[in-house]
Amino acid sequence: MEAVRRIGNNIILSIELLLNNGFPSRLNPFYHLGSLTFFFFWIVLVSGIYVFIFFETSVAGAYPSVEYMTHDQWWLAGIMRSLHRYASDAAVISIFLHMLREFFRDHHRGVRWFSWITGVPTLWLVVILGITGYWLVWDQLAQYVALATAEMVDWIPMIPSVMVFNFLDNQITDRFFTLMAFLHLLGLPVALVFLLWTHVSRISQIDFNPPRPLATGAFLTLLVLSLVKPAVSHAPVQAGHSPMVLNLDWFYLNIYPLVDVMGPGWAWGISTGVTALLLMLPWMPAKKEQPAAEVNLEHCNGCGQCAKDCPYGSISMRRRTDGKKSEFEPTVNPTLCTACGICSGSCVSSNPFRMANATLKTGIEMPWFTVDALRQEVKSKLGALSGAGRVMVFGCEHGMDVTTLQDPGVAVVSLPCSGMLPPSMLDYVLKNGAEGVLVTGCRDGDCYHRFGNTWTEQRLSGEREPELFKRVDRARVVEFRVSDSSGERQALRQRLEAFRRSLSPSA
């Protein structure tokens, strides 16, 4: 499974690299697949509300009302119908890519299993929602889908095999449309909202909206598609006739040919098998997490920056328990902590100039990689630097492997996330033998730990606490973020060489 994941990861990174050549990094569509899905749901919701105004929930009225929208009021209701369909299809694409990406990028295991697991039933719900939408048109496709669905339901053991009889001989009644309208318009969407809320409930500071340029581009594409190829219905249901050729929406209705060819049992078997596999993936194999962050109250001033910066909402503030001056203290929920170290980088006490001759203790840190351990590693590597253009490179385990950059003039330190780097460490490095510091890690918008690169950038530019000291010469600090794709390795090396030459022309 790991081999598959590695291959997939390389493919995803290559696609992202290609897109990064066309989109600014923060607008790369692959970095916003989740929020794009929410955006498509908004289009589906708004267009669906408009379409429902003209829709008649009855056997006799459903088809003519959809035809009216498609042909008579094509200029608005017809476009809305097309947008409704195509945005639903787009949501399937973004969900599929989102799922693949989260799996290949290893975002689905460890503490993050919950978001993955809650995403799986969401897939079912989205597909069922789409299928019920096709039923409402009540054309030959709807009749086919209804019958095939009934065949699948009737196959389930212990359920009386009678559903299919509702759809034979036009025995269907208006009550069916009331039920379908309830399911499609209220029941399933409410369940979907609840599931989506659960899906994102274990991460913090969620951006539900994609960047505006990306949303605009996606919407215009769907609008043009709606004008070029308006969504149309099949022929109306005709008693005594079976459909011959069906223009299936393969995003939602792909299971039905399988039902015809292999039977409902196989269709159920494949669907449930894929679902079971998806549910097991976070433990194939299980991820070994490092121990969660620990709070050292005697060094904590209760500022709450760690709680603000934690990407997983694992840190919360509570009333101080040790009687010190500040009102609050942080507390860590270990079941939510991925041990990324971002909290450690956000702590004002993570200052390597403190406790110079003793073990450095900070307000919150990783027990397996303390700021003191980081300071010692930095100190020892600085001592080994020689020659001109001496640079210390801080990288992240999930970005490019920085150890390949090491040479006598370049020292490298790999962190679990670049967000673990306290800004004062840069000052420390520059005061202790390095001529420059290069910070690298995941690309903008693509941090493995969600915000590590963003927070670091903001800390270094003085927009976020703790800020890089003003006394630090900015010309000696470079941030250059690349993904771990082979196509970008050379770019990082070239940037490093250029930086070293700028520090010391003889380097």
Place this chain on the structure above:
Amino acid sequence: MPRSFQEFGIQFIAYALFFVVIFFLSSAPAYHYLKPDQAEVKLAFKHTSQREQECHQRTSEELSKLPPNMRKPQDCPRKRAPIYIELLLDDHFLATRTFIPPGLSQDMASHIYAKFSLPAGRHKLTVRMRDRVRADGFDYVEEAMRDWIPGQGIQIGFDESKDKFVIN
């Protein structure tokens, strides 16, 4: 907004790909549920088969061994026979199906549902059903010689009041 021709080109390709994937997969490739020269026949009806074993008249000795509230004169085993159906086209086998009665004791009415495609044109369609325990022979047989048109949905039901098949 794209800042260079390369950026414009890549963005255009990305959106075009998005467009093309939805354009095609939202309705293509077309799925041929039936071939142009095919009709479809659906077996769809509810039927209760005969009991596997005949009811047995209890003797007075047997009755006396039963608790007073269970002394029914007849002992009728609940299990019913499987329903065996054959479909023939011009006296050649088209399909056969066996339906086991549902229920824990297999004693409930069976909801028969199956569908098959058949060539359009003038053909004799025969349906026959065995609903009791026996090795051969059929309890119900119905034939229809008609012109089946392509795409026709032929429904075979069972009229319980007349105890015979209905081919529509």
